[in-house]
Amino acid sequence: MNDKSGQVDLHIHTTFSDGDMTPEQMVADAQKAGLAGIAITDHDEVEGVRAAQAAAGDSGFLVVPGVELSTSDGKNDIHILGYLIDINSSELRKYLDIFRDARLKRGIHMVERLREMGVDVEVDSVLEIAGEGAVGRPHIAAALLQNGCVDSAEEAFRKYIGFNSPAYVPKYQLKPSDAFRLIRDVGGVGAMAHPGTTRKDELITDFIACGMRALEVYHPKHSESEAARYRRLAEKMGLVVTGGSDSHGRRNARLHVGARTVPVSAIEQLEEARSY
Numbered sequence: 001m002n003d004k005s006g007q008v009d010l011h012i013h014t015t016f017s018d019g020d021m022t023p024e025q026m027v028a029d030a031q032k033a034g035l036a037g038i039a040i041t042d043h044d045e046v047e048g049v050r051a052a053q054a055a056a057g058d059s060g061f062l063v064v065p066g067v068e069l070s071t072s073d074g075k076n077d078i079h080i081l082g083y084l085i086d087i088n089s090s091e092l093r094k095y096l097d098i099f100r101d102a103r104l105k106r107g108i109h110m111v112e113r114l115r116e117m118g119v120d121v122e123v124d125s126v127l128e129i130a131g132e133g134a135v136g137r138p139h140i141a142a143a144l145l146q147n148g149c150v151d152s153a154e155e156a157f158r159k160y161i162g163f164n165s166p167a168y169v170p171k172y173q174l175k176p177s178d179a180f181r182l183i184r185d186v187g188g189v190g191a192m193a194h195p196g197t198t199r200k201d202e203l204i205t206d207f208i209a210c211g212m213r214a215l216e217v218y219h220p221k222h223s224e225s226e227a228a229r230y231r232r233l234a235e236k237m238g239l240v241v242t243g244g245s246d247s248h249g250r251r252n253a254r255l256h257v258g259a260r261t262v263p264v265s266a267i268e269q270l271e272e273a274r275s276y
Helices: 023-032 047-056 090-116 123-130 137-146 153-161 176-185 203-209 224-237 265-273
Strands: 007-012 037-040 062-072 077-083 189-192 214-218 240-243
Touching: 007 023, 007 062, 007 077, 007 240, 007 265, 023 037, 023 047, 037 047, 047 062, 062 090, 062 176, 062 265, 077 176, 077 214, 090 123, 090 137, 090 153, 090 176, 123 137, 137 153, 176 189, 176 203, 189 203, 189 240, 203 224, 214 224, 224 240, 240 265
Parallel strands: 007 037, 037 062, 189 214, 214 240
Antiparallel strands: 062 077, 077 189
């Protein structure tokens, strides 16, 4: 196993959004892997941060408070990561409550569409699977799999709930500029997540004008050449280089905690970027 001491994974999802491992399990796995720390970046939710920080205790293991916000520029879905945010902020809570309610309504709407198609799935089953987490499509996929409607989560997305599939419902989204403003207003640093999947590099300059101060360079969906290109771009534009596994737990062994990391110094650079 590669030496991960001095490395951090700054993109982690838990059961508080659409991951299948609790914050405590994520901390334990990261510590076992020898990481110096992680960032909990659940979708539109921050309660997993508290649990992870409590699990780390006074061990010296770093848990960076984070969030991943869904945004759109009208044509493209763009995910924005917020680091070092004040998770106790009432302004942040107000927005996250709106997102959580929108996620629930979206989930119910998709289940209704599925039932209209004759697919055997119940809202209560989806809510039970979601548990404490904000309702998302992976929970619907799990309910479909549990009921024998599909043979895999991938089939559920492809056949029913993926983009342009018959039961798909668009999600509530902010404009990127609003997301960067919100992150800045609650003391955080905004970063564009996995830009290689969006393929809209021309937006990066606009995002910097909106307050973006970091860029996710290292991600499992970035090739080595893409990561090198985004690193050069980040350094040229004075952006903090971040990265992480985008792990959602055990559902994808390739995206385990620590699959992509950056030096712990990235956290110090994010701290410095807060003052800009």
